[in-house]
Amino acid sequence: MTGRLTEPLATTLGKRAAGPLAKMGLETVDDLLRHYPRRYGEPGRLTDMDRLQLGEHVTVMARVASATVRQMRSRGGALLQATVTDGRHELSLTFFAKRAGALRPHEDKLRPGRSGLFTGVVSEYRGTRQLTHPDYILVGVDADDDEEAMVEASRPIPLYPATASVPTWRIQRAVRTVLDPLTEDDVVDPVPDEVRARLGLLSRLDALRAVHVPDSAQHWQRGRRRLRFEEAFVLQTALAQRRDRAAAAEATARPPRAAGPGGVLGDFDAALPFTLTEGQREVGEQIAGELSRSRPMQRLLQGEVGSGKTVVALRAMLQVVDAGGQAALLAPTEVLAAQHARTLRGMLGPLAEGGLLGGAAHGTRVALLTGSLGAAARKEALLQAASGEAGIVVGTHALLGDQVQFADLGLVVVDEQHRFGVEQRDALRAKGRVAPHLLVMTATPIPRTVAMTVFGDLETSTLTELPAGRAGITSHVVPAANPRWNERVWEKVREEVDAGRRAYVVCPRIHPDDDVPGGKQPSSAEFDVVPEFLVPPDGEDPDRAPLRAVLEVAEMLRSMPRLDGVEIGVLHGQLPPAEKDAAMARFASGEAPVLVSTTVVEVGVDVPEATVMVVFDADRFGISQLHQLRGRIGRGGDPGLCLLVSSAQPGTPAATRVEALAATADGFELANLDLELRSEGDVLGAAQSGRSSSLRLLRVVKDAELIAEARAEATEVVAADPGLSGHPALAAEIAAQLDAEQEEYLERA
Numbered sequence: 001m002t003g004r005l006t007e008p009l010a011t012t013l014g015k016r017a018a019g020p021l022a023k024m025g026l027e028t029v030d031d032l033l034r035h036y037p038r039r040y041g042e043p044g045r046l047t048d049m050d051r052l053q054l055g056e057h058v059t060v061m062a063r064v065a066s067a068t069v070r071q072m073r074s075r076g077g078a079l080l081q082a083t084v085t086d087g088r089h090e091l092s093l094t095f096f097a098k099r100a101g102a103l104r105p106h107e108d109k110l111r112p113g114r115s116g117l118f119t120g121v122v123s124e125y126r127g128t129r130q131l132t133h134p135d136y137i138l139v140g141v142d143a144d145d146d147e148e149a150m151v152e153a154s155r156p157i158p159l160y161p162a163t164a165s166v167p168t169w170r171i172q173r174a175v176r177t178v179l180d181p182l183t184e185d186d187v188v189d190p191v192p193d194e195v196r197a198r199l200g201l202l203s204r205l206d207a208l209r210a211v212h213v214p215d216s217a218q219h220w221q222r223g224r225r226r227l228r229f230e231e232a233f234v235l236q237t238a239l240a241q242r243r244d245r246a247a248a249a250e251a252t253a254r255p256p257r258a259a260g261p262g263g264v265l266g267d268f269d270a271a272l273p274f275t276l277t278e279g280q281r282e283v284g285e286q287i288a289g290e291l292s293r294s295r296p297m298q299r300l301l302q303g304e305v306g307s308g309k310t311v312v313a314l315r316a317m318l319q320v321v322d323a324g325g326q327a328a329l330l331a332p333t334e335v336l337a338a339q340h341a342r343t344l345r346g347m348l349g350p351l352a353e354g355g356l357l358g359g360a361a362h363g364t365r366v367a368l369l370t371g372s373l374g375a376a377a378r379k380e381a382l383l384q385a386a387s388g389e390a391g392i393v394v395g396t397h398a399l400l401g402d403q404v405q406f407a408d409l410g411l412v413v414v415d416e417q418h419r420f421g422v423e424q425r426d427a428l429r430a431k432g433r434v435a436p437h438l439l440v441m442t443a444t445p446i447p448r449t450v451a452m453t454v455f456g457d458l459e460t461s462t463l464t465e466l467p468a469g470r471a472g473i474t475s476h477v478v479p480a481a482n483p484r485w486n487e488r489v490w491e492k493v494r495e496e497v498d499a500g501r502r503a504y505v506v507c508p509r510i511h512p513d514d515d516v517p518g519g520k521q522p523s524s525a526e527f528d529v530v531p532e533f534l535v536p537p538d539g540e541d542p543d544r545a546p547l548r549a550v551l552e553v554a555e556m557l558r559s560m561p562r563l564d565g566v567e568i569g570v571l572h573g574q575l576p577p578a579e580k581d582a583a584m585a586r587f588a589s590g591e592a593p594v595l596v597s598t599t600v601v602e603v604g605v606d607v608p609e610a611t612v613m614v615v616f617d618a619d620r621f622g623i624s625q626l627h628q629l630r631g632r633i634g635r636g637g638d639p640g641l642c643l644l645v646s647s648a649q650p651g652t653p654a655a656t657r658v659e660a661l662a663a664t665a666d667g668f669e670l671a672n673l674d675l676e677l678r679s680e681g682d683v684l685g686a687a688q689s690g691r692s693s694s695l696r697l698l699r700v701v702k703d704a705e706l707i708a709e710a711r712a713e714a715t716e717v718v719a720a721d722p723g724l725s726g727h728p729a730l731a732a733e734i735a736a737q738l739d740a741e742q743e744e745y746l747e748r749a
């Protein structure tokens with residue numbers, strides 16, 4: 001960025017104009033130029049005033065119908081009453097002053113027939129909607145001559161994200177003041193000339209002019225497209241560089257053992273109670289091949305809930321163990337970490353007792369490291385990791401701690417990626433002497449463009465098929481207010497329990513008197529219950545019953561005659577770890593075949609006999625979360641039944657979500673819908689961490705093609721010039737966008 005763009009607005013505009021802009025976070029010329037209009041008013045197209053809400057701060061485009069000043073008899077002082085119209089509805093504008101003279105300039109400007117923008121808070125006076133002392137600007141009135149007035153009057157009007165104290169046209173004026181004198185030399189372009197020429201894109205300066213001072217709708221559309229491309233391109237270039245750097249890094253090759261006895265993987269495969277699906281075999285071979293190279297694998301494994309990602313990851317870990325290295329498995333919850341450790345130990349049998357008397361000679365140890373371990377157990381686990389005695393270390397965020405060291409870390413597997421950010425992946429990877437191989441697994445399928453944007457530094461493999469013999473899941477919406485349906489829910493639960501199967505009952509809260517869903521904020525090391533994963537209510541009915549709570553529902557079920565003699569278990573994030581384990585074990589064994597829990601069972605928990613899931617307040621959960629939740633049932637040979645108890649009013653987004661869930665089991669379809677219903681920020685949020693702020697115009701769903709195009713161009717640019725020495729403006733733009741943590745990563749890498 002050159003001098004002019006970095007100049008403080010206070011210097012360019014003066015302190016008075018810059019002050020309110022600074023409150024909006026706009027400090028420099030560049031900040032202001034990146035404050036893009038939210039939409040455009042078309043001259044001549046007036047706002048539909050029927051839609052105005054009382055109390056709302058609005059900006060309307062309207063035509064003046066009348067304006068008259070009069071003395072107020074009762075109170076003294078003068079009043080200017082104007083009426084503006086959209087052609088069908090009217091809105092009053094009211095201005096008060098001590099003397100009529102003070103109102104004349106307004107009267108003079110507000111001539112019938114002129115149109116303009118009026119902004120203020122909508123109120124009502126004697127049944128008429130009005131704006132009191134609105135701020136306004138009239139189209140073409142402030143121009144220097146008639147010709148300019150004509151041009152101005154025919155331009156689309158940029159409408160900026162504004163505040164009550166800085167209306168949109170103040171911003172517009174400020175933008176014009178800083179933009180008009182700029183030249184191509186001031187605005188260097190991060191998009192290389194040849195890319196721009198090939199794709200027919202405007203220069204950066206022309207694009208800024210197009211979005212801020214458009215001649216026509218096509219003009220601003222072209223400008224926005226170019227700026228969206230730039231956002232995608234800068235991000236994709238950064239990702240391409242990351243891929244490139246990783247590909248150039250040294251890793252230790254961990255080839256599979258030759259066939260034959262003596263390997264942990266071979267023994268594991270021999271003990272596997274099922275045959276791998278075609279997809280598992282293919283992806284497995286791909287991973288085995290990449291682990292055999294001396295370049296670090298960088299792979300994202302995504303797939304449908306229940307498609308068997310875990311087995312693929314475990315086999316990769318065992319290959320590394322066989323080759324003499326260690327593997328770390330990072331899980332998002334303690335429950336899941338403990339389950340993975342149990343599964344591994346169970347499947348490895350005597351192999352998991354390597355070094356112990358009676359253990360297999362070539363076995364290895366599985367260490368579990370979570371935040372809530374006691375001091376002695378923790379020390380033991382740390383020791384096993386550091387000495388290399390544990391070939392496999394399973395854990396939660398505790399694995400990221402500074403004290404955790406490995407003898408020879410060869411592979412990092414991140415399970416259920418949704419909740420781990422880029423920094424966390426990097427922190428774990430930094431624990432290897434040389435770069436370890438990396439395998440990231442998503443919890444639910446994600447749309448291709450999200451994969452390209454959020455996980456764009458990784459190659460992707462996808463498991464599309466479910467293992468054979470799955471009977472499938474049926475989902476139904478149960479209206480919370482319908483007693484007969486609710487009866488039926490517990491009847492069904494009873495039937496399944498009597499048939500030897502299990503039921504999950506999921507609630508959004510732990511205690512009935514918690515006002516925060518999910519109970520008190522969980523410690524940062526654990527994501528057992530994440531209140532913000534509940535979707536805020538939309539158009540909620542004030543009579544709606546409070547959200548259901550685990551402890552209350554468990555009590556209700558225990559006293560329910562229909563469930564007489566059925567042991568009801570309870571699981572939530574506030575239980576001590578030993579009790580969590582015990583609750584899971586009693587559920588898995590069938591001793592307590594009904595488990596009332598929070599979303600701790602959301603990710604990865606695997607009890608094949610579970611066939612029913614009742615989700616209370618389903619309308620308050622997000623789509624991917626519900627899809628993930630119901631993936632806990634129907635994992636064995638018996639069909640699953642998911643009952644989504646909902647209080648959503650028909651037609652609301654909440655109702656749409658729950659109905660979509662009931663209608664399809666296709667995770668990719670749901671992921672796309674999810675993306676359409678949620679805001680970008682939510683999607684990119686945690687995973688994107690820091691970078692999302694640089695995506696202002698880009699929309700991951702709508703701009704899929706643009707993102708793909710940008711990715712192709714970026715890959716080419718980086719291939720030809722990895723250090724971007726020939727593209728200083730692009731390098732500078734990337735540097736500007738990396739936050740401190742990411743810069744740290746680059747130094748380490």
Ligand code: ADP
Pocket residue numbers: 274275276277280303304305306307308309310311467468604606608631635
């Ligand atoms: P996810 O992809 O959701 O992580 P999991 O790896 O947890 O799925 O697998 C779901 C269940 O399917 C587990 O009980 C697992 O043991 C089982 N499974 C995995 N692969 C197969 C297969 N090829 N055939 C039968 N069952 C399988």
Ligand code: MG
Pocket residue numbers: 309310604
């Ligand atoms: Mg899993």
